[in-house]
Amino acid sequence: MGGSGRVPCWLGGRVPLAELWGNGGVPWLGYKGIGGVPSWLGEGSPWLGYGGNWWGVAVAGLWGAASPLQCPLLFHLGDDAGGAHAVPLGSKPAPCPEGHAAPLLYAAWAEASFLKEPELLNLPHPALTHQPPLPSQSWGENPGVLAPSSPSPSWGENPGVLAHFCSLPGGGSLPGVEDAENWHGKPMPKDKVESIIGAIQSQIQTHEVLVPQPPIEDVPQISIAGICMPSPSEYTTGDKVATRKAYGVALAKLGAASEHVVALDGDTKNSTFSELFKQAHPERYIECYIAEQNMVSVILGCAARDQAVVFASTFAAFFTRAFVHIRMGAISQSNLNLCGSHCGVSIGEDGPSQMALEDIAMFRAIPGCTVFYPSDAVSTERAVCLAANTKGICFIRTSRPETPVIYPPEETFEIGQAKVVHKSDADRVTVIGAGVTLHEALAAAHELAKQGTHIRVIDPFTIKPLDAATIVNSAQATGGRIITVEDHYTEGGIGEAVAGEPGMVLQSLAVCGVPQSGKPAELLDLFGISTKSIIAAVKNTFAS
Incomplete structure (x- = not known):
């Protein structure tokens, strides 16, 4: 990583912080810690290193190796419009100011038992007016600016660690391209490529060829196929x-x-x-x-x-x-x-x-x-x-x-295979429902049977792939009449999936328009996907 023409500097191993305080020549530190990062600091946070368009967010802190309780100060840096704040760990802290490094401090506070998790998750982002600000640009240019605001670290078995995170501008070190507009989706012209390659080559200080080493230990091979439930279902029909x-x-x-x-x-x-x-x-x-x-x-x-x-x-x-x-x-x-x-x-x-x-x-x-x-x-x-x-x-x-529960515990299911859950030789319409509407369809079937009208009810189980064979066969057995009922908008739902099959006359019952709050039964009625609506749709099929 590098930025604005600077050569990236990676500092590894144990680098005494004292050397950094006075070192104004340390160029941009990339997304790495200097020394060992403590276990309670998660480098993988998606927030770390995320910030404004240019200078981004930097986070720095003094830590002992074991716990944030051993940390004299934690530093939080806001975005490019904000500043950094030194937060003493001596009393219950206030919430972070605006800036994307807040999760780092929050994690430290949780580890130090200042805040319980539920309280932590609901913290707002008001400004910390009592903390000394540090401009964010200076962090990227010179870590030495921390020296006036921080105590001298105590060195011992576990020397302090400075972790500096920042996001860098795109296109850096590319002459004629960096910060330029109108390049998205366009190939680089050959003449510019040659000049850029030349500029990069001019910065090379060694011609040693680096050959990546193969991994010492690869990820072990495991099998995740054929995982089965350790015990059968314990549900009883009717539950x-x-x-x-x-x-x-x-x-x-x-x-x-x-x-x-x-x-x-x-x-x-x-x-x-x-x-x-x-x-x-x-x-x-x-x-x-x-x-x-x-x-x-x-x-x-x-x-x-x-x-x-x-x-x-x-x-x-x-x-x-x-x-x-x-x-x-x-x-x-x-x-x-x-x-x-x-x-x-x-x-x-x-x-x-x-x-x-x-x-x-x-x-x-x-x-x-x-x-x-x-x-x-x-x-x-x-x-x-x-x-x-x-x-x-x-x-x-x-x-x-x-x-x-409508299926016995031993019932088997397959992808792309529907279930005919209610049928008779006298069925005149096939109704397809899923989830809540399958139960509405079954209730409609029982009520219609009392009135001398019989319908077939199908549970598709999978909407994709759809069991076209079962649906087409049922349609043929019920005069080509199909009604789909779904707790979903018309577009892209079960009705449209079924409509692609030939040889049927389809009526789709679905939610039309933006819904509202209400009792579930009232809303099913309001949007025409309830038992009452299915009964009416079946009767209308014969009236038309």
Whole structure:
């Protein structure tokens, strides 16, 4: 790394801080620590080294080797408009000022037991008016500016460490290109390439050829194939269980079956029930907090080189924030398992911002993505196990309401194979529902049967791939009449997936328009996807 024409300087080993205080010639320090970085400082934080367009964020501190309690001062540097602050560790600290290095200080405060985790996670970012400011540009130019503000470090068995993090401007050291506009997406002209190569070569002080050494120890080869549930389902037909909870139970069971199963969540673990995995296997649980884009990036890394079977969960609506990361995962042929809970208007009072109504469309658009939509606890458990053993991206859509278990514990499921859950020789219409709407369709079937009208009900289990054969055969048996009912927008949902199959007349019941807060049953009625709406649609099929 280098910046603005400077030759990067990497200082390794034990460099006494005293030598740095007076050294005005130390050029830009890259994203590395000087000496050993203590275990309580995570260099991997996505915030470290992130800042403004030019000078970025720098973080520096004096640490003993074991604990932040041994640290005379911690320094926090704001962005290019802010400054650095020396924070004494003697009393309960105030929250960080604006600036992206705050997580570093917060982590230190937590380690020092100044703040409990729940309090820490809710800290705001007001200014620290009582601390002496240091301009950020001077940090990059000269670490010696710290000397007037800091005490002399005490040297001993564990000498202090200075860690300096900064982001550097792009295009540095490239004459005619650095800071220039209108270069995006354009190849470099040959004449400029030659001048740039010449400029770089002029800075070379040695002609020694560096040959990278092969790794001393490679990642061990492991097998993550064929992971099975360690015990059968314990659900009983008729039990009411939310599929989101069944996901958490299944994930915890899968974690017991293999030490290579890892779970992530976006700070919704008590709602997605991934907390059950955390309780059982805390060493393999990663809390990503409310940062869904970053969470998908983390799962991409965890799944790299087939070293782990990784599941990430949050509200299905929040995965829309990470769509670009998900599509890049497909491009890189990654194996990701994503579970989105709280789908559709059936979540009720939480309102439209929390209601996933575009997620099926989003994941159907991803090449090679398998879209599971389980309708009860047993099928949810099977979906989790199948996803763990399926290549590519898998999405499991779970619901908030508790719904009856309709499948026996021994029921088997396959990707791309639907279930006909209600049928008779007198069926006149085929109704396809999933999740909450499958139960609405079953209730409609029982009510219509009392009135002498019989319908066939299909649970697709996977929306992608879709079991076209079962759907077409059922359509042929019911006069070509198909009704799809889904807790999702019309566009890109189950109805459009089914509409691609030939030989049927399709009526789609879906959420039309932006929903609102309300009781789940009221919202299903309001948007025409309830039992009452299905009965009306069946009757209208014969009236038209």
